[in-house]
Amino acid sequence: MNTIGKIAIVICVIAFMTFYNWLPDMCGNDFYSETLSPNGELKAVIFQRDCGATTGFSTQVSILDTDETLENDVGNIFRMDGHPNDAAPIISWESDTTLTIKKAVNNKEYFAESTYGWFNPIQIRYSAS
Numbered sequence: 001m002n003t004i005g006k007i008a009i010v011i012c013v014i015a016f017m018t019f020y021n022w023l024p025d026m027c028g029n030d031f032y033s034e035t036l037s038p039n040g041e042l043k044a045v046i047f048q049r050d051c052g053a054t055t056g057f058s059t060q061v062s063i064l065d066t067d068e069t070l071e072n073d074v075g076n077i078f079r080m081d082g083h084p085n086d087a088a089p090i091i092s093w094e095s096d097t098t099l100t101i102k103k104a105v106n107n108k109e110y111f112a113e114s115t116y117g118w119f120n121p122i123q124i125r126y127s128a129s
Contacts, residue, residue: 028051029072
């Protein structure tokens with residue numbers, strides 16, 4: 001391939017990536033509830049994630065620092081099908097390092113972490129409601 005062909009490919013890739021980054025994200029998060037850890041440093045946030053008309057609702061949970069806002073990302077500890085009004089688990093902090101998610105397992109869960117974090121991991125326990 002000659003130099004002009006390589007330059008044309010590079011220009012096309014740059015143009016595509018620039019256009020792709022300008023496209024709006026099809027997904028969005030709607031806050032449902034939050035529960036603070038006993039020491040007030042962390043919060044467990046329940047939210048609905050919706051990615052448009054061709055997908056169903058999902059209920060998701062993220063652990064965030066108290067001063068963090070919910071970004072447009074997937075839940076970092078728990079995700080399941082269903083709208084939070086119908087599917088939201090009960091969240092409770094047993095201690096600063098243990099979070100309990102009360103939700104009967106019904107095979108609609110597709111992501112359920114057992115720990116969160118690297119240095120002082122939060123233990124995540126699941127129990128039937």
